[in-house]
Amino acid sequence: xxxxxxxxxxxxxxxxxxxxxxxxxxxxxxxxxxxxxxxxxxxxxxxxxxxxxxxxxxxxxxxxxxxxxxxxxxxxxxxxxxxxxxxxxxxxxxxxxxxxxxxxxxxxxxxxxxxxxxxxxxxxxxxxxxxxxxxxxxxxxxxxxxxxxxxxxxxxxxxxxxxxxxxxxxxxxxxxxxxxxxxxxxxxxxxxxxxxxxxxxxxxxxxxxxxxxxxxxxxxxxxxxxxxxxxxxxxxxxxxxxxxxxxxxxxxxxxxxxxxxxxxxxxxxxxxxxxxxxxxxxxxxxxxxxxxxxxxxxxxxxxxxxxxxxxxxxxxxxxxxxxxxxxxxxxxxxxxxxxxxxxxxxxxxxxxxxxxxxxxxxxxxxxxxxxxxxxxxxxxxxxxxxxxxxxxxxxxxxxxxxxxxxxxxxxxxxxxxxxxxxxxxxxxxxxxxxxxxxxxxxxxxxxxxxxxxxxxxxxxxxxxxxxx
Amino acid sequence: xxxxxxxxxxxxxxxxxxxxxxxxxxxxxxxxxxxxxxxxxxxxxxxxxxxxxxxxxxxxxxxxxxxxxxxxxxxxxxxxxxxxxxxxxxxxxxxxxxxxxxxxxxxxxxxxxxxxxxxxxxx
Numbered sequence: 001x002x003x004x005x006x007x008x009x010x011x012x013x014x015x016x017x018x019x020x021x022x023x024x025x026x027x028x029x030x031x032x033x034x035x036x037x038x039x040x041x042x043x044x045x046x047x048x049x050x051x052x053x054x055x056x057x058x059x060x061x062x063x064x065x066x067x068x069x070x071x072x073x074x075x076x077x078x079x080x081x082x083x084x085x086x087x088x089x090x091x092x093x094x095x096x097x098x099x100x101x102x103x104x105x106x107x108x109x110x111x112x113x114x115x116x117x118x119x120x121x122x123x124x125x126x127x128x129x130x131x132x133x134x135x136x137x138x139x140x141x142x143x144x145x146x147x148x149x150x151x152x153x154x155x156x157x158x159x160x161x162x163x164x165x166x167x168x169x170x171x172x173x174x175x176x177x178x179x180x181x182x183x184x185x186x187x188x189x190x191x192x193x194x195x196x197x198x199x200x201x202x203x204x205x206x207x208x209x210x211x212x213x214x215x216x217x218x219x220x221x222x223x224x225x226x227x228x229x230x231x232x233x234x235x236x237x238x239x240x241x242x243x244x245x246x247x248x249x250x251x252x253x254x255x256x257x258x259x260x261x262x263x264x265x266x267x268x269x270x271x272x273x274x275x276x277x278x279x280x281x282x283x284x285x286x287x288x289x290x291x292x293x294x295x296x297x298x299x300x301x302x303x304x305x306x307x308x309x310x311x312x313x314x315x316x317x318x319x320x321x322x323x324x325x326x327x328x329x330x331x332x333x334x335x336x337x338x339x340x341x342x343x344x345x346x347x348x349x350x351x352x353x354x355x356x357x358x359x360x361x362x363x364x365x366x367x368x369x370x371x372x373x374x375x376x377x378x379x380x381x382x383x384x385x386x387x388x389x390x391x392x393x394x395x396x397x398x399x400x401x402x403x404x405x406x407x408x409x410x411x412x413x414x415x416x417x418x419x420x421x422x423x424x425x426x427x428x429x430x431x432x433x434x435x436x437x438x439x440x441x442x443x444x445x446x447x448x449x450x451x452x453x454x455x456x457x458x459x460x461x462x463x464x465x466x467x468x
Numbered sequence: 469x470x471x472x473x474x475x476x477x478x479x480x481x482x483x484x485x486x487x488x489x490x491x492x493x494x495x496x497x498x499x500x501x502x503x504x505x506x507x508x509x510x511x512x513x514x515x516x517x518x519x520x521x522x523x524x525x526x527x528x529x530x531x532x533x534x535x536x537x538x539x540x541x542x543x544x545x546x547x548x549x550x551x552x553x554x555x556x557x558x559x560x561x562x563x564x565x566x567x568x569x570x571x572x573x574x575x576x577x578x579x580x581x582x583x584x585x586x587x588x589x590x591x
Contacts, residue, residue, distance in 0.1 A: 006518040009504075016500070020493060186492040187483030193499070195480065213562065257481040258496070265478045407561045431483055438495045442502030449503070450510055454554035 001042040003251045004204050004456075011039065012255065019259055025181040029155050032259070039160040040125070047123035050088075051158055057084055058133040059153040062140040066147040074141060081137035089130040092122055097327030125164035127324055129157050131290055136171045138294055148175045161252040161259075165245070167266040167286035174261065182260025186434040190441070192257030194430055197448055199250035202243035204456035206411050210240040212457055214408045219380055222390040226400035230393045236408065237380050238373050239415030242270065244464045245284070269419040271372070274364035276341045279372060291321050314346070315339040325379070330387060334379045341371050509547050512539040 001008045015035045022028050041048045061081035068074050106112075136153065139145040148156070152175050162169050218225050218233035225233070249266035256263045266285050273279035280288040296302055300313040315336070322335015359367070374391075381387035422428075433441055508515065512535075519535040522528045542548050 006514060013500070013504070184492045184496055185486055186495055187486055188481045189492055189496045189499070191481045191483060209562075253480055258500075262479040262481055265480045402566070405562070406564050406566060427480070427483055434483070434486065438498035439502055442499045443506065445499065446503045446506035446510070449507060450551055451554060453511055453514065454551050455558045 001039055003248065003255070004200050011035075012258075016258060023181075025179075026151065028181065029151055029178060032160075033151070033155050033158060036155070036158040036160040036163060040158065040163055043124045043164075044121070047126075050123055050126075051129060051163075052154065054085070054088060054129060054133055055154045055157040056150070057081070058136050058157070059148070059150050061137050062147040062153075065137070065141050078137055078141035082134050085130045085134045085137070089126060092126050094323075094327045128166050128168055129163065131168050131287075131324075132157055132170070135168070135290060135294060138298060139171060142298075145170075145172045145175065148178075152178045159256075159261075161255040161261075162263060165248045165252075166284070167249055167252065167263055168290050169263055169286070173264060177261050184258075184260055187430060188257050188260075188262075190434040191427065191430040192254040193445060194426055194433070195250040195254035195257070197445065197452065198426065199247040199254065200449070201247075201452045201455075202250070203247035205452060206415055207240045207244040207247065208457035209455075210236045210243075210408060210411055210415075214404055215240055215380075217403070219386075219390070222386070222393045225393070226402060227394055227396070228400050228402050229404055230390060232404050232409070232412065234373050234377055234390075234394075235416075236412050237376050238271070238369075239412050241376065241379075241464055242267070243415055268423060269421070271369050271416060272365060272419045273368050273372075274361055275368055276338060276345050276371065279368055280338075280342075287321070287324075291317050295320060311343045311346070314342050318342065329384055330378045330381055333384060333387075334375045337371075337375045337378065508538075509542055511548065511551050512542040513548060513551070515539065 001011060015032070018031045018035075019028050022031065037048050037051070040051055058081060061077055061084075065074050065077050068077065136145070136156070140147050148171060153171075155178055156169070156171055156174050157163075159169075159174070214229075215233050215236045218229050219237070222230060246267040253263040253266070264286060268282040268285065270279055270282040273282055296313055296317045300316060301309065302313065303310050316339075318335045318339030319332055320335070322331045322333070322338070325331045325334070377390055378384070378387045381390060433444075436444075516532070516535040516539040519528065519532045522531075524532075539548075
């Protein structure tokens with residue numbers, strides 16, 4: 001059940017009506033919980049018990065942690081909880097990948113054995129809800145959040161707006177909201193509806209059109225395209241993945257707002273970043289903050305322990321962040337590229353060279369953008385060889401045939417131009433629109449949705465981040 | 469990844485305090501109901517397309533009949549015309565090419581051709 005479909009629209013209308021019709025907060029949460037399981041079950045019913053098991057396990061670990069006075073036991077419980085989450089994630093997401101790598105390694109050593117592949121089906125959203133579970137267990141252990149009721153943890157991990165592709169909403173953000181009956185105000189609703197329509201436009205028009213009309217065909221057969229196509233398809237993919245993923249986050253934030261809950265911002269115009277460090281403060285913010293807090297600082301020690309250790313920690317964080325996106329070497333290389341760029345940036349900013357060589361801001365933005373685009377080529381390619389062939393095609397001499405259309409160029413330009421908007425452009429619009437009478441606002445909303453629907457590509461492709 | 473601070477997450481749906489703030493549930497219900505009704509009137513084709521996307525079982529067939537009937541009624545009243553016109557204009561933009569360029573599919577077919585192969589032989 002994808003957000004930009006009529007099936008989801010009808011599902012949401014029913015959930016909205018039921019959730020706001022009850023005066024009991026517990027009943028409300030039960031309604032949302034069952035709705036979330038139905039939403040998740042629409043993909044594959046078999047994994048609903050896994051989702052419930054994961055939530056119950058994390059709730060149990062946290063409950064045992066707060067009951068224990070023994071520091072060693074508390075730590076062991078927290079570590080046990082983290083490991084259990086990682087085992088679950090590792091089995092479903094990485095088992096076949098590592099089995100395949102082990103098989104290749106054995107073959108190199110002269111041992112011929114077919115890898116024991118299990119064709120494990122990846123439960124949608126598992127990377128998101130296991131990370132949420134880990135953060136809850138660690139936060140309770142560190143005393144950052146109190147242990148919560150089972151119902152609240154079940155809903156925290158299952159809540160359908162963020163369930164399958166984030167944002168990764170932490171217990172400290174959402175559980176306090178679950179503990180009291182939410183109230184709607186016009187600002188929240190207006191902003192939520194604007195985010196939904198804006199997300200719909202980015203996904204159904206920009207991302208789908210770019211993918212289908214240009215980016216997918218070029219990445220599928222890079223050798224059959226000229227340099228201009230290859231360069232523009234790389235830019236096109238940068239715009240596509242931003243519009244695809246940020247659209248899901250926008251819609252998730254908007255849908256949660258209509259149900260009375262606040263989700264944190266997940267994207268903040270990432271391609272206007274003047275450094276990789278800034279990029280990661282603007283791209284998939286909930287994941288980069290998760291990686292910073294739980295992996296870089298809690299697990300690896302952060303900036304403590306000297307220069308070499310800091311560079312090692314940066315590299316490891318980004319490599320594992322890359323692997324989080326998928327069980328493939330292309331994601332590891334993508335993470336490694338970002339890690340290496342972050343290390344170079346850190347070294348550069350601390351070296352004497354900085355004073356002699358100051359790049360203008362626009363050049364830093366352009367440089368950062370192109371490093372990010374280079375990373376996207378590895379991220380999008382199906383194999384390392386394909387990515388290298390793609391890059392080779394960009395630099396290879398030859399006749400430039402061009403399949404890119406004016407509309408595709410326009411959409412790429414538009415997708416980049418929206419990064420120049422002020423950060424609060426939508427909030428300002430919402431502040432004005434919330435004063436309108438309901439029928440007037442509704443007519444404007446319907447007219448905008450009609451325009452978006454007229455422009456949308458036939459059918460809706462799944463969101464890119466669903467497979468992560 | 470420089471400093472360890474409690475995240476001051478920014479919540480996009482938090483706007484500045486509203487004057488005379490009160491529960492907006494009624495306002496929201498009117499907005500959602502009106503938007504849904506306007507879209508059902510002006511984009512009925514989407515409903516019949518959605519109904520047709522299910523496996524044809526008796527209940528689905530009945531639903532399709534209702535959806536198609538609704539689509540025909542709104543079309544007769546001309547309510548679907550703005551959407552149809554906009555969709556046509558968008559399709560024209562999709563088909564537009566740089567001067568001298570062939571449509572993408574045609575170009576891809578040309579690109580896929582083995583070098584030296586005579587196109588006339590295949591035609």
